[in-house]
Amino acid sequence: MAQKPTIPKGTRDFLPIEVAKRNYIFDTIKTTFQKYGFAPIETPSFELSSTLMGKYGEEGDRLIFRILNSGEKVKKADLKALEENNLPRFANSLSEKALRYDLTVPFARFVVQHQNDLSFPFKRYQIQPVWRADRPQHGRYQEFYQCDADVVGSESLLYEVDFIQLFDEVLSELKIPDFTIYINNRKILSGIAEVTGEQSNLIPITVAIDKLDKIGKDGVINELKEKGISVSAIERIQPLFDLSGDAMEKLEKMRDFLSESEIGLQGISELQKVLGDSHRLGLKNAKLEFDVTLARGLNYYTGAIFEVKVNGVKMGSICGGGRYDDLTGLFGLKDMPGVGISFGADRIYDVLTTLDLFPKQLENDLTVLFANFGEEEESFCLPLLKKLREANISSEIYPSAAKMKKQFKYADDRRAAFVIIIGASEMENQKVTVKEMKTGEQTSVAISELISFISLH
């Protein structure tokens, strides 16, 4: 007995209809990226381990898929390290390559490596799968796609403004009716740490307050306490949890709060510029909000931070992004600031499914099916089939003279729009019978009129 086939943990197969829907999302994103001047690049699915290891923190290293050395290289295994129970070192001796964990670090490597071939500011987009040895959960996989756009080599805030327009355009194009772009600035968070006398605890503070909408005010306060933040600092931070007013009003309040912090005030000014331009330009469907508790886990962000959430749908953020001053420094290229965003295609897919926003058209992968009545009819159909295809109408002929019931059921399963029936009488009259599957209506159409008849429906 054959064993039941399965795919590895955290991976997925995609049916034709699912691929069509995913491509609809990817194509929308790509088209918009290109409209905004981003060019596509690709990088290998695996990199040297040394390129990736240590770039995502200790937790990240654990989640990187390592590729086992093969052939003679297995002899490099460091058995001594194994004896000494030095597992990381042992693992390194077994593996020199690893699967891409995200698109940003490979991009940094790419920029450094090709710096002489690129002109800056360099704008690229990249839509490729990445792999993480994470424990799968609903909506979290070991293999998934990232859709990133980044620009490196400029500190200009015009790019922040651009990215907000881009978020708005892509998601509006996908017909998402109501979503909010949240924006904050790491300099404001640094300012908060500074004026509360907790500079050294910037990371724990940002990680904690980022969880506000998930664990609530008390939860955040508890976490801050656990992380050893002083009581007086926590008291100062607390009012930030319920700032009210519109974005500009909140920024003014923050300006008071941060009046002692130079870096904090700089963050305020940057945000005012970005928000001001955005309001002047206007947005289609997006709301734009300043959220001082928005932090994002990634600690390479140094300036603006973005996150996008769909309103009225119970789901985490569908897009994110931010500015980083020094991503390429790790690979030896200094003074190369960047800013980038990422679309969460899988979550967007779920949102469009939940809200029933996928175009119905995506389900029709076949426009015309010729019914097959036998050899003579078949050869009569073939030239017609070719003509339809030349007119860009996706068509096929049933491969054998099976029962009509079976052929129609096949047409139905394929969601073919039309079935063309050609038997003895049709051949004799030089007319074909066209059945519109949706309505069941049948029409006798002259062969010369066939293409225009199909095209008009």
Added chain:
RNA sequence: GUGGCAGUAGCUCAGUAGGUAAGAGCGUCUGGUUGUGACCCAGAAGGUCGGGGGUUCAAUUCCCCUCUGUCACCCCA
């Protein structure tokens, strides 16, 4: 990586206090004769009850391990 819950036909699930209890709906296939799908009727196929080990005269049902999924944490898309 830590902890909780789950795993029975292609899908969604019922069931057995351990012993003729392996079932339903949907789906699939065939038929309801001549060139017609979605509705209706009839029939059929399809499961070592996730995998391995243990306890027992006997395990889908109890215990252990493992795999997969799911939830929370960690982290994150």
